Amino acid sequence: MNGEKLIVKLADSKKRTKCKECPLHKLNHLREFASDELEFMDNFKTGELNSDKGSTVLVEGSHSAHLFTILSGWAFRYKTLEDGRRQILNYVMPGDLIGLQGSVAGEMDHSIEALTNVTLCVFERDRLMELFGKFPDLGYDLTWIAAREEQILDEHLLSVGRRNAIERIAYLLSFLYYKVSVLSSDKKEQINLPITQQHVADTLGLSIVHTNKTIKKLVDKKLVKWLDRGCTVENVAGLADIAAWEPDTKKIRPFL
Amino acid sequence: MNGEKLIVKLADSKKRTKCKECPLHKLNHLREFASDELEFMDNFKTGELNSDKGSTVLVEGSHSAHLFTILSGWAFRYKTLEDGRRQILNYVMPGDLIGLQGSVAGEMDHSIEALTNVTLCVFERDRLMELFGKFPDLGYDLTWIAAREEQILDEHLLSVGRRNAIERIAYLLSFLYYKVSVLSSDKKEQINLPITQQHVADTLGLSIVHTNKTIKKLVDKKLVKWLDRGCTVENVAGLADIAAWEPDTKKIRPFL
DNA sequence: CGCGGTGTTGACAGGCTTCAAGCTGTGTGG
């Protein structure tokens, strides 16, 4: 459990990037916008937000009036029990939407913490109905996004419920590898995951000690390397094999 | 794991209930439809389907062209690993929607099995875009439903990842209790859950033996009774207390 | 320099799984 800072600052509004110039559009796994959609989004967007590494972006129980899309950086969603036991639910990175539950259910039932410095795109939830009314395609995309998140949670639940320690870790690392890999255009580049072993443990329902010893087995098999505060995947296929898991290869996905 | 029958039969079309006369509207936790919405839904609905207890309603990997709402009966969503280990993801009962993932992602990534005899309402997924176009409110509801399911999966993941055996079982039984309780108007009636200990084990990532021994502890504390193929909850508050869980008390929810 | 976050390792305990056997009730067929 990290010492939780609540440092969230509004970015200089002058630095606000126009949706038209959104760097995420360069990524070829995200669907294209029609020009009127883009115009609406630019208006729907009310600003940007920066969160420092380690800070809490959204707190469980808050009544946030916002929706966010990650522009840069990593974060993770998590819940805790009264006595402090923490369960990481999923990881979010550029192009991912957060806060939909708060917008729809009225209250966040999980928190979000920044793994690295993070820049967020802020949307007004009050205008969500307008989005559904004027741009049915975007409304459909929102449902798509929610259903996709559900699919991922299904897979995580299968892992935590039925895979053993080494299978779980192999699953998580290959899952994250594939999730990040679509974000970098340079395929040669080594992919580094900015997580600690504590994060792995809290994602998979394991203790930190056992996680450490199990990761060591994967390192010995030369499937991954563990560096300071992070790991690099050396053999994804080997990992996916241990986990008996195959990634979703569908390319294009919607985003807001 | 049950011997899987694949008996799914189309109900006699004469028996089709009009959406206007849908028995689910009597339930006061479901939101009301506007009359034009109701008319559209009646048209959107293409028929009804009956599934026998124990049969598989939807199979992982299938490209179903349908969406379903449960009219009566219980079922559960699950995934399996190659070697047969099974993880139950969630339970569905009257008013719940299934098949959204198949509609949105193109392919089901989990299966659904009937716990009791089940009657389903069938919708054409081809007309989903029409729904979003003509009835933004219904589109919003769909997103709401998907986000709500996500919320439940978050809670399950927390349980399986971080709660111990007795907490997990206490959580699951009180969760199911609250989920069913809104369905019966008669509050005095004892609530019976038509699941076996094997289902409990497969939902919570436990072995059947340990599940049995842990349930015995709850029975000894007079929190539940276990009957033949099912259990009755005697003290929900006691269960929720063990699990350190509080149910979502929000009343009204959308449905299709 | 000292401190806190992170990773590493060993010893030990215990929660949970596996194996195995038996019990009960229900349904089916001769």
Added chain:
DNA sequence: CCACACAGCTTGAAGCCTGTCAACACCGCG
């Protein structure tokens, strides 16, 4: 009407996977 099979529930024993406790090494940082 009884034999038999089968599904679900119980119970005991043995052992492993995983958690807890404890100590230490490393490193960046105030």
